[in-house]
Amino acid sequence: MQIVHTIKDLQLALSLIRQAKQAIALVPTMGNLHPGHLQLVTTAQQHADTVVVSLFVNPTQFGANEDLDKYPRTLQADIEKLEAVHTDILFAPNIADIYPHGSEHSTHVHVPGLTDILCGASRPGHFDGVTTIVAKLFNMTRADVALFGEKDFQQLAVIRRMVDDLNIPINIVSVPIVREPSGLAMSSRNGYLSAQQRQLAAAIHPILLTTQQALIDGFSDIDSLRDNAAKSLNDKGFRVDYVHILQRDHLKPATKKDKELVMLIAAYLGSTRLIDNITISLP
Secondary structure (H helix, E strand, O other): OEEEOOHHHHHHHHHHHHHOOOOEEEEEEOOOOOHHHHHHHHHHOOOOOEEEEEEOOOHHHOOOOOOOOOOOOOHHHHHHHHHHOOOOEEEOOOHHHHOOOOHHHOOOOOOOOOOOOOHHHHOOOHHHHHHHHHHHHHHHHOOOEEEEEOOOHHHHHHHHHHHHHOOOOOEEEEEOOOEOOOOOEOOHHHHHOOHHHHHHHOOHHHHHHHHHHHHHOOOOOHHHHHHHHHHHHHHOOOEEEEEEEEEOOOOOEOOOOOOEEEEEEEEEEOOEEEEEEEEEEOO
């Protein structure tokens, strides 16, 4: 695996790959890698000749009271994991290279509408940070395809809208959620949970499954299903941020006529914010 730390070195390496007419896949990450990230890499290998993994803890997507300072930096362990799945290039830049004028004085990319709801409502400015760094990475790599996990379902929708709106010539591929044996969606933030909280966190997935089955079975009172799910979470000790059942493509409130839905949950255990979702196709 080739490891590069500057944009100049990254683009030099990728220019040689383009000269060989090889397709390039990008997997953007903030490090602290788990099997969900590695699934992105192995899926990327099915879509391109060369896989680039970026590792950058992006300050512009963290709010004032969020966990930027304590976000785990595990570069050596991440390198070993990426080598084990035969990653081609690791791009691990420093903040001065990514934001040469400072992150507070940088051009930002804003996707209206989709970023004002769900996690966008709870974390103002978060998605501007996401879209800005992702747009930068797309420009730096000029990759043919980029891969994102479906756990961050809203993020996936926002990035797809950005690519469509800005005519960025890249194919966005989504990869299904990778779960722990308990059903808990894998996340770097799971490391903040105590052993007891980790067991409790696994309760989110059964609530999603129960609601999915109720809708498939014909129960159409979406408000009631959402309220019941929120109550179940609160009763188990979560502090619910939101529970929503929405149209899958546009993330607008679902109606009884809609058939392709997504249920999304965000809830706190202690100070750790967890998100999960499930897609639902109705007959």
